[in-house]
Amino acid sequence: MNSSFRILIKSPKFMFGACMLLAMIGLILIYPLFNRNDPLEMIALAYQPPDSKLLLGSDNFGRDLFLELIYGIRTSLQVGLIAGVFATVIGLVIGLASGYIGGMIDNLLTAITNIFIVIPSFVILILISVSIDSRSSFVTAVIIGITSWPWTARAVRAQTSSLRNRDHVNIAKISGYSTPRIILSEILPYIASYVVMAFVLQTASGILSEASISMLGLGPYNTISLGIIMNWALVFEAPVAGAWWAFIPAAISIAIITFSLYMMNTGMDEIFNPKIRS
Amino acid sequence: MKQNDVLIRGEHLTKVFGYGKQKTTAVEDVSFAFHEGEIISIVGESGSGKTTLAKMIMGLLKESSGSIEYMGKPRQLKRHGDRKRYWKNIQAIFQDPFSSFNLFYKVEKLLLDCIKLQGVNLTKEEQLRKMKEACSFVNLKFEELHNKYPFELSGGQMQRLMIARIFMLHPKLLIADEPTSMVDACSRSTILDMLLKLRDENNMTIIFITHDVGLAYYVSDTLYIMEQGKVVERGPAEEVILNPQHPYTQQLISDVPKIHSEWDLA
Numbered sequence: 001m002n003s004s005f006r007i008l009i010k011s012p013k014f015m016f017g018a019c020m021l022l023a024m025i026g027l028i029l030i031y032p033l034f035n036r037n038d039p040l041e042m043i044a045l046a047y048q049p050p051d052s053k054l055l056l057g058s059d060n061f062g063r064d065l066f067l068e069l070i071y072g073i074r075t076s077l078q079v080g081l082i083a084g085v086f087a088t089v090i091g092l093v094i095g096l097a098s099g100y101i102g103g104m105i106d107n108l109l110t111a112i113t114n115i116f117i118v119i120p121s122f123v124i125l126i127l128i129s130v131s132i133d134s135r136s137s138f139v140t141a142v143i144i145g146i147t148s149w150p151w152t153a154r155a156v157r158a159q160t161s162s163l164r165n166r167d168h169v170n171i172a173k174i175s176g177y178s179t180p181r182i183i184l185s186e187i188l189p190y191i192a193s194y195v196v197m198a199f200v201l202q203t204a205s206g207i208l209s210e211a212s213i214s215m216l217g218l219g220p221y222n223t224i225s226l227g228i229i230m231n232w233a234l235v236f237e238a239p240v241a242g243a244w245w246a247f248i249p250a251a252i253s254i255a256i257i258t259f260s261l262y263m264m265n266t267g268m269d270e271i272f273n274p275k276i277r278s
Numbered sequence: 279m280k281q282n283d284v285l286i287r288g289e290h291l292t293k294v295f296g297y298g299k300q301k302t303t304a305v306e307d308v309s310f311a312f313h314e315g316e317i318i319s320i321v322g323e324s325g326s327g328k329t330t331l332a333k334m335i336m337g338l339l340k341e342s343s344g345s346i347e348y349m350g351k352p353r354q355l356k357r358h359g360d361r362k363r364y365w366k367n368i369q370a371i372f373q374d375p376f377s378s379f380n381l382f383y384k385v386e387k388l389l390l391d392c393i394k395l396q397g398v399n400l401t402k403e404e405q406l407r408k409m410k411e412a413c414s415f416v417n418l419k420f421e422e423l424h425n426k427y428p429f430e431l432s433g434g435q436m437q438r439l440m441i442a443r444i445f446m447l448h449p450k451l452l453i454a455d456e457p458t459s460m461v462d463a464c465s466r467s468t469i470l471d472m473l474l475k476l477r478d479e480n481n482m483t484i485i486f487i488t489h490d491v492g493l494a495y496y497v498s499d500t501l502y503i504m505e506q507g508k509v510v511e512r513g514p515a516e517e518v519i520l521n522p523q524h525p526y527t528q529q530l531i532s533d534v535p536k537i538h539s540e541w542d543l544a
Contacts, residue, residue: 167372168380170338174370175391176362189382 004193007271014267020260024253028074031067039067039224047243057245059229060236065245068224073253075225076207079141080257083206086145088152088199095156096183100164110157113150121147125209129218137220144209145202152198159191193272197265204261211254226250284350285451285483286335286368287311291344293330304330306507307344314450315481317474319494319515321530322504328487331504332453335485336370337361366395369449373456375436379428385439386424389413392446412442416472434465441472448480455487470497492534495519503527 008014037043044058051057055066098109124147132139163169164187172186188195207226213219214227215234229250233239238246293305305327312318320328333339335346337355346353348368354360372378379388389409393400400408406420413420416438428436437457444452454473458466474497476482488494494501494515501518503511503526511524522528 167374167378170336170370170372171378171388172380173338174336174365174368176365176395178358185383186380189380 004271008268011267011271013270014264017260017263017265017267020256021264024073024257024260025077028070028077031070035067037064037067039063039071047238047241047246049243050245056249057243059232059243059246060238065229065249068229069226069249069253071224072226072229072250073257075137075220075223076210076227076254077257079137079144079210079220079225080203080207082138082141083144083148083209084199084203086142087148087202087206088195090146091149091152091198092156092195094149094153096160096187098153099157099160100179100183100187102161102164106157106161109153113153113157116147116150117154121150122209122212125213126216126218129213135218135220137223137225140210140213140220141206144206148202148205148209152195152202155194155198156191159194160187163187163190193268197268197272200261200265200268204258204265207254207257207261226254283314284311285314285348287347288335289345289347291331291334291346292342293327293334293339294342303507305334308504308507308509309344310502310509310512312451312483312485314483315477316500317477317484317486317498318500318502319486319488319498320502320504321488321491321494323489323530325506326504327507328504329455330507332370332455332485332487335451336368336453337364362395366447367450368453369444369447369451370453370455371437371440371444371457374460375433375440376428376460378440379436381428383427384424385426385428385431388439388443389446392443395447408446412446413439415445416442417468418442434461434469437461437465437469438472441469441476444476449482451483451485452476453485453487456489458493459488459490473497490534491519491530503530 040063042062043064044054044062046058046060046062048054048058048062054064056069057065059065059068094109094113098106098113125143128143128147129135129140132143169182169186172182177185210219210225211227211230214225215230217231217235219225219227219231230247233243233247233250238244288308288310291305291308292303295302295304308327308331310318320331322328330339334341337353348364353364355364379385386409389412390405393405393408409424410420413423418435418438423431423435423439431439437460440457452473457473458469461469470493473484473486477484484497486494486498498515501511501513501515502509503518503524505526511518511522511527518527519531522531
């Protein structure tokens with residue numbers, strides 16, 4: 001594991017993405033320490049253009065948009081990570097069970113996975129969001145997570161069912177390993193790199209999904225996320241007012257975060273996927 | 279040939295994969311009786327069901343119908359503890375040494391697992407001594423190997439480590455699934471010699487699975503010829519090779535170039 005991390009550091013694509021992401025995380029951790037104002041405090045007139053005092057101007061309520069953006073990135077990243085963890089864990093468990101056990105259970109779980117793949121997850125996402133009364137950012141993240149696991153499950157299932165018949169698994173069996181131990185020591189290490197890659201992708205798509213449903217006004221309440229900033233800009237007609245600073249920085253932030261995550265994924269893919277590597 | 283007690287006996291074993299249109303019968307109505315200290319070769323072309331049969335004997339695949347008796351009693355494999363006890367006595371070497379190792383663990387772990395499976399409590403020194411002994415049996419140096427990862431070894435070294443594993447476990451029955459087909463010619467004869475030596479020392483039963491009739495004749499006491507899931511001919515090696523009855527056996531033998539002169543040199 002240690003050595004594969006060392007190889008990763010040498011990949012320019014991975015390092016580029018990671019540096020960009022770390023810079024972003026650094027910014028959102030450090031800036032609130034200097035500017036201790038409440039992002040929801042109204043301190044200026046509506047749609048003030050950017051100047052030396054308000055780096056990105058103000059929104060329709062006269063709030064500091066740069067500070068809002070910092071808090072928005074923080075929420076969006078959190079939502080993305082939680083959604084990524086949920087999607088990866090559910091996908092991993094279903095994929096492992098389906099691939100390792102095989103037989104009827106495999107057929108059943110594959111059918112369920114396919115049903116989830118066929119129904120557009122965004123529709124499910126909207127329907128669940130509408131039907132839930134209180135939406136915190138955590139609930140939104142969980143909903144995104146449980147609608148985006150099927151691709152992970154499918155890929156993990158494929159890899160597991162081919163690994164299951166490898167001889168080292170048979171050797172482990174006849175060495176008296178229990179099934180959980182075989183999965184833990186003989187299967188998981190082989191798919192670990194794939195799972196990490198899937199997690200990075202799920203996080204990126206989680207951030208995008210959050211932004212999409214928040215823009216529709218179906219996102220979390222009582223918080224600021226990048227999607228919510230865009231929603232406010234839309235609802236209070238920032239484009240009509242010519243207030244580009246109300247939505248373009250948020251859109252660019254989403255683009256930078258997802259781009260850096262996709263870059264990391266591509267870098268990892270080149271290293272861990274032997275077909276591309278050779 | 280030592281004809282002692284029957285160690286393992288199979289009655290009308292059948293294995294069917296899939297269902298409906300995709301149904302394939304890999305092994306069909308195979309019965310056998312293997313004795314202690316006997317070397318049996320199961321010979322057949324690819325897809326003849328020999329590996330499936332081996333996996334059923336090993337308990338890695340459940341038979342569709344038929345039964346297997348081990349030491350006179352129907353074998354119990356329902357609980358994990360039962361299987362563990364069974365695998366103390368039934369062990370295997372697989373065809374591909376490169377896929378037999380978990381690439382994420384050091385070589386040492388393979389041998390330590392053997393000590394664990396036997397369930398004996400040993401001190402660190404005793405464990406070390408046992409592992410060294412096993413390695414020297416297969417002409418490997420434990421000091422050079424124990425800290426290495428499997429991908430740092432050659433195929434021959436890996437396969438010899440697999441035999442060291444068998445040496446540590448002292449099973450009653452060894453199933454060797456084409457153990458020499460993926461190693462170089464030099465390692466091949468040493469590996470065969472080691473297997474024969476193990477048999478002589480422990481009175482181990484060896485089931486040798488191969489598609490090479492010549493090799494089978496060289497090592498075994500009894501031959502089973504398999505074609506499309508069925509045993510078409512069986513008997514003492516000499517008899518089957520020198521006086522084949524079934525057309526498939528005759529064809530297999532005629533396909534081997536100069537079998538007698540080749541192996542007489544060995």
